[in-house]
Amino acid sequence: MIDVIFGDVLYSNNLDLDTQAIVKNMREPLKAEINKHKQTRSSDSSLYVLEEEQHKQLKSIINAELYNYANNIMKYDADFKITTSWFTETDSMEQSQYHQHQNSFISGVLYLNVNEDSGSITFEDFRDEQIKVPCTEYNVLNGNAYTVQPVNGLILLFPSKMWHIVNKNKSEHKRNSLAFNVMPFGTVGVPTADSHMRIKLI
Numbered sequence: 001m002i003d004v005i006f007g008d009v010l011y012s013n014n015l016d017l018d019t020q021a022i023v024k025n026m027r028e029p030l031k032a033e034i035n036k037h038k039q040t041r042s043s044d045s046s047l048y049v050l051e052e053e054q055h056k057q058l059k060s061i062i063n064a065e066l067y068n069y070a071n072n073i074m075k076y077d078a079d080f081k082i083t084t085s086w087f088t089e090t091d092s093m094e095q096s097q098y099h100q101h102q103n104s105f106i107s108g109v110l111y112l113n114v115n116e117d118s119g120s121i122t123f124e125d126f127r128d129e130q131i132k133v134p135c136t137e138y139n140v141l142n143g144n145a146y147t148v149q150p151v152n153g154l155i156l157l158f159p160s161k162m163w164h165i166v167n168k169n170k171s172e173h174k175r176n177s178l179a180f181n182v183m184p185f186g187t188v189g190v191p192t193a194d195s196h197m198r199i200k201l202i
């Protein structure tokens with residue numbers, strides 16, 4: 001018998017959405033995903049896309065997925081709020097660098113305009129790199145990288161601490177997605193512990 005302990009959980013679901021219509025509804029995309037570690041972004045693009053009135057229904061769809069991941073699957077006994085959300089655009093031959101999402105607990109991405117050549121996403125675990133023992137096959141027990149080939153309507157939710165990279169867009173078309181960060185709010189931690197606190201999000 002084996003037990004997999006302390007594993008990270010990547011959540012995915014294919015949503016039946018009119019992704020083309022959502023893209024048409026978006027304003028200026030944010031390039032932050034490309035330069036995430038530099039925290040740069042174009043000044044006129046929004047970090048609060050899902051707060052806009054025209055995306056109200058999309059926000060409730062994403063919140064339902066978030067609830068399923070955080071409360072039903074992870075069994076977190078807390079409320080969660082999407083703190084930031086931004087529309088990303090990756091041009092042909094562009095890619096991101098490895099990054100984590102800071103000041104966030106859960107992160108997510110909804111793919112809106114992708115094709116099979118426009119770049120996958122790879123999650124990587126950099127924790128255990130000192131001794132690399134070769135394996136006869138790689139799986140979730142021994143691997144340290146996991147790649148997802150996105151399709152339109154796919155939503156991923158993952159711990160914000162997970163390092164990831166958007167691989168090169170080898171197609172001639174722009175690649176678009178909606179990314180977002182999530183924080184718990186209200187009372188978190190064990191009441192008797194010194195880490196117990198109340199988080200109020202504005």
Ligand SMILES: [Fe+2]
Nearest residue numbers: 033099101164
């Ligand atoms: Fe990211």
